[in-house]
Amino acid sequence: MDHKALTLEMRTLREQVTGITDTALTAADGLLIAADTADSIDPEALAALAAAGLGLARRTAEATDRGTLRQTVTYGSHGCAATYAVGDTALMVVLGDEGMDVDRLHLAARPTLDRIESILTEKASEGV
Amino acid sequence: MSGIRDSLGRVGHDLLAAALSACGREEFTGGLRVSGRPGGIFHLRGGLVVAVESPGAPGPEALLLRSGRIGGEQWADLVRESGGSRWPLAGLIAHGYAGAAQLRIVCVLALHDAAFAVVAGDVDDCERAPDAQPLAPVGLGEIPARLLQDATRKLAAITALPYPVRPDRERPRPPAYVLDEAGLGMLQRELLAHVDGRRTARDLAFRTGRGVYTVTAEVARMLAEGLLECADTPVPIAVRVPPEAPVVRRREPAPAPPQFTAPTALPRRNPGASGITESLVPEKSGAGWKGFFRLRNGTSK
Numbered sequence: 001m002d003h004k005a006l007t008l009e010m011r012t013l014r015e016q017v018t019g020i021t022d023t024a025l026t027a028a029d030g031l032l033i034a035a036d037t038a039d040s041i042d043p044e045a046l047a048a049l050a051a052a053g054l055g056l057a058r059r060t061a062e063a064t065d066r067g068t069l070r071q072t073v074t075y076g077s078h079g080c081a082a083t084y085a086v087g088d089t090a091l092m093v094v095l096g097d098e099g100m101d102v103d104r105l106h107l108a109a110r111p112t113l114d115r116i117e118s119i120l121t122e123k124a125s126e127g128v
Numbered sequence: 129m130s131g132i133r134d135s136l137g138r139v140g141h142d143l144l145a146a147a148l149s150a151c152g153r154e155e156f157t158g159g160l161r162v163s164g165r166p167g168g169i170f171h172l173r174g175g176l177v178v179a180v181e182s183p184g185a186p187g188p189e190a191l192l193l194r195s196g197r198i199g200g201e202q203w204a205d206l207v208r209e210s211g212g213s214r215w216p217l218a219g220l221i222a223h224g225y226a227g228a229a230q231l232r233i234v235c236v237l238a239l240h241d242a243a244f245a246v247v248a249g250d251v252d253d254c255e256r257a258p259d260a261q262p263l264a265p266v267g268l269g270e271i272p273a274r275l276l277q278d279a280t281r282k283l284a285a286i287t288a289l290p291y292p293v294r295p296d297r298e299r300p301r302p303p304a305y306v307l308d309e310a311g312l313g314m315l316q317r318e319l320l321a322h323v324d325g326r327r328t329a330r331d332l333a334f335r336t337g338r339g340v341y342t343v344t345a346e347v348a349r350m351l352a353e354g355l356l357e358c359a360d361t362p363v364p365i366a367v368r369v370p371p372e373a374p375v376v377r378r379r380e381p382a383p384a385p386p387q388f389t390a391p392t393a394l395p396r397r398n399p400g401a402s403g404i405t406e407s408l409v410p411e412k413s414g415a416g417w418k419g420f421f422r423l424r425n426g427t428s429k
Contacts, residue, residue: 007365018166018183018296021331034367038324077193077200097334098190099166099183 003034006119010036010092013112019100021079024093025086025116026051033090033120041095050083050093058085071109073102084109087117140164140251141280147254148272151175159260164252166296166330168242171262176269177239179262184245184295184330185340188215188231188238188264194337198225215264235264240278241339245330247279248286248295248344282341291352293329295344300356301325307355315346316355323356325363 006025014020014036022037030051035043053072061069074081079097082105086092092113094105144162148170151160155175162168168182181187192198198206198220206219220226226234286292293300300323309317315338322335329344336343350356 001367001369003367006367010365011362018330019334021327032368034365036326036363036365038326077203097331098193099186099330099334101183104183 001122002119006034006116007036009112009116009119010034013094013108017096017100017105017108019079019096019098020094020105021097022046022095024050026091026093028055028089028091037095046093050081050091054083054085054091057083071106082106082109084113086113086120090117090120092116141247143254144246144251145273145276147256148177148276151256152272156256158256158258159262161255161257161260162246162251162253163255164246164250166245166249167251168246169257169260170243170246170272171260171265172272173265173269175272177243177272177275178265178269179235180239180242180246180275181263182242182245184249185242186238186334186337187242188234190334191234191238191337191339192220192226194334196337217264232266235266237339238264239266239270240275241341243275244279244282244341245295247276248283286341286345286348289345289348289352291348293344293348293351295330295333295340296328298347298351298358299325299328299362300347300351300358303354303357312355315342316350319343319346319350320355325359 010023010025014023022035022041024035024037024043024046025033026047027033028051030048032044032047035046037043037046053074054069057072058069061067069085071082071084073083077098079095079100080102082094082096082102084092084094092109094109096102096105147160150156151170151172152175156172157174158172160170160172162170166182166184168180168184170177171179171181186194189203193200193203202223202225203216206216206223206225207213209219210216217231220231221228302320302323307320309320312320315336318336319332322332327335329347330340332347333340333343347356351358
């Protein structure tokens with residue numbers, strides 16, 4: 001896996017969308033892969049929570065016949081947390097403050113997620 | 129910094145100036161959506177700007193919530209009380225969170241701050257959105273040209289500082305040496321508590337609930353005084369992938385368990401199948417215990 005390319009994708013997304021404060025990439029089982037987070041955030045805990053949340057959302061979408069899950073967004077008074085599936089084996093969580101334009105984030109995140117999936121799959125095919 | 133000065137005379141700025149002055153001339157009512165980074169939207173009423181919203185500057189809601197004037201739960205209660213309004217003005221005043229005059233000032237400051245953020249950033253395009261509704265409009269609108277002039281003046285003021293910064297570019301961090309915070313102002317101490325090499329002046333403005341212009345100017349001053357530093361390289365991102373556990377490998381379907389087929393009939397026992405008879409001493413003749421009992425009971429056989 002190309003670590004440099006992976007971190008570049010995460011950093012570029014943060015630069016691209018105003019208001020992104022933190023990003024983390026985690027395996028579907030909640031194991032942290034990479035985190036670009038502030039010291040105030042525990043990346044391991046964030047990874048586990050995001051994986052659990054996305055799993056629940058995916059099952060909810062299935063149980064209610066809502067089709068393929070796209071993302072989950074949790075809104076708070078100080079911002080929001082968006083979680084995206086990266087293929088079926090990983091996920092990315094993006095934290096933003098009140099100023100972040102969530103629609104713009106969704107637009108910018110899609111191509112980033114595709115590229116991250118390619119990078120991760122590249123790693124898996126190597127069998128490392 | 130030449131980057132800041134360049135943005136002033138660029139095509140984007142002229143585009144914004146032309147679009148806003150056209151709105152003013154035509155006494156336009158509605159929104160003027162500015163795409164770019166951070167971009168935003170100018171809300172006009174009769175050709176006057178009554179609100180500006182931008183991802184680049186905290187709005188009135190963020191200013192109130194982040195400054196601690198009102199908590200998140202109280203805000204949610206006010207929104208419920210007001211029937212879902214995103215700016216519960218009457219509730220804020222009725223519950224004593226802020227006075228009417230204070231809220232007017234907050235809205236005016238947020239308007240000017242957002243205009244500054246848009247002007248300080250990159251403008252790609254401007255498009256009218258007649259149906260757009262402002263979140264917290266001011267009563268008396270601003271003349272577009274004057275608003276733009278004010279924002280440009282602020283940007284020029286920051287450009288003139290010894291260490292100019294842009295609101296969404298530089299990511300300062302505390303200095304390497306131990307700083308004596310005794311002589312520092314409240315804003316400086318607050319910023320020092322939040323800088324981490326990842327946050328821009330814009331991020332710090334949201335974090336502290338202050339205007340982005342105020343924070344950008346202060347960050348520039350602190351950088352010039354050595355109270356903050358700007359790293360040449362960004363904070364590295366650690367990638368952790370356990371080598372023995374390829375966590376991102378696609379899941380292979382598990383091998384199917386061996387099929388269990390239920391027997392159609394009851395099992396039949398074969399004599400001697402267990403081998404127990406071979407382990408016992410075989411009888412040497414037919415006149416064993418069987419013969420003895422037959423003789424005693426007088427059976428015919």
